[in-house]
Every structure is written in C-alpha cells, then in structure tokens.
Amino acid sequence: MDPVRRIVDGRRASTVQRLLDAALEEIRAVEYGDLSVRSVAKRADVSPATAYTYFSSKDHLISSVVWRRVQEVAASFADGADGAELPTIVRSITDVFAQEPELSRACTSALLADDPEVARLRDEIGAACAQSLSSALPPMPSTAVDSITMAFVGGLLLAGMGYMPFEAIADRLNETAEQLRSADGDHTSSQ
Amino acid sequence: MDPVRRIVDGRRASTVQRLLDAALEEIRAVEYGDLSVRSVAKRADVSPATAYTYFSSKDHLISSVVWRRVQEVAASFADGADGAELPTIVRSITDVFAQEPELSRACTSALLADDPEVARLRDEIGAACAQSLSSALPPMPSTAVDSITMAFVGGLLLAGMGYMPFEAIADRLNETAEQLRSADGDHTSSQ
DNA sequence: CCCTACACTGTACAAGTGTCCAGTCAAATG
DNA sequence: CATTTGACTGGACACTTGTACAGTGTAGGG
Numbered sequence: 001m002d003p004v005r006r007i008v009d010g011r012r013a014s015t016v017q018r019l020l021d022a023a024l025e026e027i028r029a030v031e032y033g034d035l036s037v038r039s040v041a042k043r044a045d046v047s048p049a050t051a052y053t054y055f056s057s058k059d060h061l062i063s064s065v066v067w068r069r070v071q072e073v074a075a076s077f078a079d080g081a082d083g084a085e086l087p088t089i090v091r092s093i094t095d096v097f098a099q100e101p102e103l104s105r106a107c108t109s110a111l112l113a114d115d116p117e118v119a120r121l122r123d124e125i126g127a128a129c130a131q132s133l134s135s136a137l138p139p140m141p142s143t144a145v146d147s148i149t150m151a152f153v154g155g156l157l158l159a160g161m162g163y164m165p166f167e168a169i170a171d172r173l174n175e176t177a178e179q180l181r182s183a184d185g186d187h188t189s190s191q
Numbered sequence: 192m193d194p195v196r197r198i199v200d201g202r203r204a205s206t207v208q209r210l211l212d213a214a215l216e217e218i219r220a221v222e223y224g225d226l227s228v229r230s231v232a233k234r235a236d237v238s239p240a241t242a243y244t245y246f247s248s249k250d251h252l253i254s255s256v257v258w259r260r261v262q263e264v265a266a267s268f269a270d271g272a273d274g275a276e277l278p279t280i281v282r283s284i285t286d287v288f289a290q291e292p293e294l295s296r297a298c299t300s301a302l303l304a305d306d307p308e309v310a311r312l313r314d315e316i317g318a319a320c321a322q323s324l325s326s327a328l329p330p331m332p333s334t335a336v337d338s339i340t341m342a343f344v345g346g347l348l349l350a351g352m353g354y355m356p357f358e359a360i361a362d363r364l365n366e367t368a369e370q371l372r373s374a375d376g377d378h379t380s381s382q
Numbered sequence: 383c384c385c386t387a388c389a390c391t392g393t394a395c396a397a398g399t400g401t402c403c404a405g406t407c408a409a410a411t412g
Numbered sequence: 413c414a415t416t417t418g419a420c421t422g423g424a425c426a427c428t429t430g431t432a433c434a435g436t437g438t439a440g441g442g
Contacts, residue, residue, distance in 0.1 A: 017330040047391050154345025172338040179370040
C-alpha cells in the first residue's frame with residue numbers, strides 16, 4: 001500500500017523516498033510546530049509544488065513516515081516468527097516511537113488529522129498493529145483482545161504526550177494480558 | 192480553573208459563556224473541519240477579535256467546551272459519592288462523548304493540539320478524569336491503575352475515531368479492573 | 383536527430399488564521 | 413453631569429497553507 005496519493009514508480013519513487021527521508025530528518029531537527037511541507041521539500045531539494053503532488057499536507061507526510069516504519073516492524077514479524085512473545089512484539093513497536101520522541105509527538109497529532117489520506121494510512125497502521133498484536137496474544141475472548149488494544153493505543157498516546165515512559169507500555173500490557181488470559185474460563189490459572 | 196487565557200468576571204463572564212454555548216451549537220451544526228473561531232464568534236454575535244481575546248485558537252475553544260463538560264461530571268462525583276461503582280463513573284464520562292459524537296470527533300484533534308493553553312486544559316482534564324477513575328477503583332497496585340488508565344484513554348480515542356462504540360468502554364474497563372484486582376496479592380499467575 | 387511525454391519548477395493566487403490598534407460605547411466613579 | 417475605565421468593535425495586517433498553471437529540462441520512442 002502506497003502512502004502517497006498517486007502511483008509511484010521510476011523517477012517518482014526516488015523523489016518520494018527523498019521526501020520521506022527529509023521529513024524524518026526535519027522531525028529530528030526542528031520543533032514539530034515549525035515543520036511544514038515546504039521546509040521538508042527544501043531539505044529534500046524538491047520544489048514545494050512537487051511535494052504537494054505526493055502529500056496532501058504536513059499530516060499526511062508525517063503519517064507516511066510512521067507508516068513506513070511500522071511496516072518495517074510488522075514485516076519482520078510477519079515472516080515466520082509465530083513464536084514471538086507479546087512483550088517482544090509490543091516493545092518492537094513502542095521502540096519505533098521511543099527512539100524518536102519527536103516522531104511520536106508529531107504523530108499523535110498527524111495520525112488523528114481530519115484528512116482522507118491520513119484516514120487511509122491510519123486504518124492501515126491500525127490494522128498492521130492489531131494483527132501483530134493479536135498474533136502474539138494467546139487465545140482469549142475477543143473482549144479481552146479489545147481491552148488490550150485499548151490499553152495499547154492509550155499507552156502510545158499517553159507516552160507520546162509525555163505522560164508516561166514508552167518503556168512501561170510493554171510491561172503494563174503484558175501484565176494485563178496475563179491476567180485476562182488466566183481469567184479465560186478458568187479461575188485457578190497456574191501455568 | 193478558568194479555561195480562558197485571562198481572568199473572567201462581570202461582563203466578560205457572559206461573553207465567554209456565550210462563546211462556549213455557541214461553540215457547542217456550531218460543533219453540532221457543521222462539519223468539524225468547517226468550524227473556526229470566526230464562525231463561532233459570528234454565531235455568538237461577538238467580534239472575532241473579542242473571541243481571540245479569550246481563546247487562542249479553535250483547538251483551545253473546543254478544549255474549553257470539553258473541560259466544562261468534564262468538570263460538571265467530575266463535580267457530581269466529588270460531592271459525597273464515594274461509593275459510586277466504576278462502571279457508573281466511567282459511563283458518566285463516556286456518555287459525555289457518546290451523546291455528542293461531533294464533540295468527541297472534534298476533541299480527539301483539539302485536545303492533542305500543540306498549544307500551551309490546550310496543554311493546560313489537557314492536564315486539567317486528565318487529572319480530573321484520573322481522580323474520578325481512581326476514586327472508583329478498589330485498592331490495587333499503581334501499575335494496575337496505570338493499565339486501566341491506558342485502557343480508558345485508548346478507549347476514548349478509539350471510540351472518538353469511530354473504531355469502537357463508546358458504550359463498550361465501561362464494560363471492557365470493568366472487566367479489566369476485575370481481573371487486575373483479583374490478581375492483587377493473589378498470585379494466580381507467574382510474575 | 384527530432385519530438386512527444388511528463389516529472390518537475392517558479393510563481394502567482396485564494397483562503398484561512400491569529401494579531402494589532404485606533405476608535406466606540408456603556409457603566410462605574412467623581 | 414463630566415470623566416474615566418475597559419470591554420468590545422471593525423478593519424487592516426502579516427503569515428501560512430494548499431492549489432493552479434505556464435514553462436523547462438530530460439528521458440524514451442519514432
């Protein structure tokens with residue numbers, strides 16, 4: 001699934017790639033509020049008009065950067081790692097954000113933007129995370145999966161806003177999953 | 192705590208009140224993207240310049256509307272209702288949003304905005320919700336409270352974006368709280 | 383070698399956002 | 413009644429954002 005709003009191949013691909021790379025650099029370099037499509041285009045040595053050809057807005061651009069990152073992580077687990085533990089997977093996702101505090105701050109706003117292109121990416125990212133998550137969860141009622149998903153999303157948001165450390169998300173999620181699993185049709189639950 | 196950026200009394204109070212009321216009407220009336228400080232000011236029969244005196248941006252204005260609503264709910268429990276059950280309290284908070292889908296859609300963006308005034312209100316709202324929540328929770332480790340807070344925040348966000356019904360939040364939260372509580376001091380699972 | 387295609391550019395543009403300020407009006411004060 | 417205070421107004425302003433479009437340069441097909 002392409003993050004951009006038109007089909008990309010040949011010469012276009014490298015332009016998009018340069019824009020995405022420049023966006024990440026810019027996120028690291030300046031305050032989130034000072035980032036704009038124009039500033040990223042300048043850093044990528046691309047004209048603003050061209051940048052707007054591929055990305056409808058700053059939010060769309062940033063969401064695309066996140067989408068690329070999440071795809072990399074999700075792909076690494078899609079291969080053949082069925083046995084991966086929940087904390088491992090959760091941590092690999094949260095690490096994406098933990099290692100780039102500016103990126104996570106940016107995407108708490110960007111991913112929620114009221115823009116059709118962003119909505120599309122949001123759904124993609126959500127689906128990818130949900131799949132990675134559920135593949136790592138033991139069998140449990142769907143309501144329990146929902147609860148854990150809620151905690152996962154809330155954790156990312158709270159951490160992105162600085163209200164809790166990213167490192168704590170995996171621990172809290174694992175504890176919750178343990179408890180919800182042990183409650184599944186069985187109240188003695190020693191393993 | 193005032194939602195506005197200057198002290199309000201006398202004549203000012205009614206202007207602010209009219210703006211907040213008009214903002215809620217406007218939220219209900221138009222698409223979120225079409226709402227602006229100017230459109231709300233017009234509806235309230237106040238000049239844009241005056242509106243900007245009290246609210247720094249559309250995000251600040253909307254956050255103030257939410258803050259007022261949450262305060263009402265939190266106040267109703269602060270009185271003497273120590274015995275209120277978790278589902279009751281959670282539902283009274285989620286109902287604020289469930290009954291105003293447009294408001295909840297608006298505040299998923301507004302409350303996360305990169306604006307000092309919004310950050311102040313966000314902290315206030317977060318503190319009020321956290322206090323209501325923890326007053327309704329049985330004694331449990333702080334990590335368990337964190338997990339439930341994560342699930343609460345994530346639930347509000349997911350529901351606000353339309354990914355799950357508001358009505359389900361209280362149920363999921365209650366289930367999670369039950370399980371986490373029964374695990375407190377009672378090692379039914381490995382650590 | 384020409385020529386068509388098209389990604390890209392530069393610039394102009396409309397629309398929107400938040401600020402500033404001189405001026406107005408009403409209410410409180412003397 | 414005259415004065416003063418300050419909330420409010422209207423409008424101009426600088427700035428940002430996304431779009432439009434005519435023009436340029438280069439790669440691939442005849």
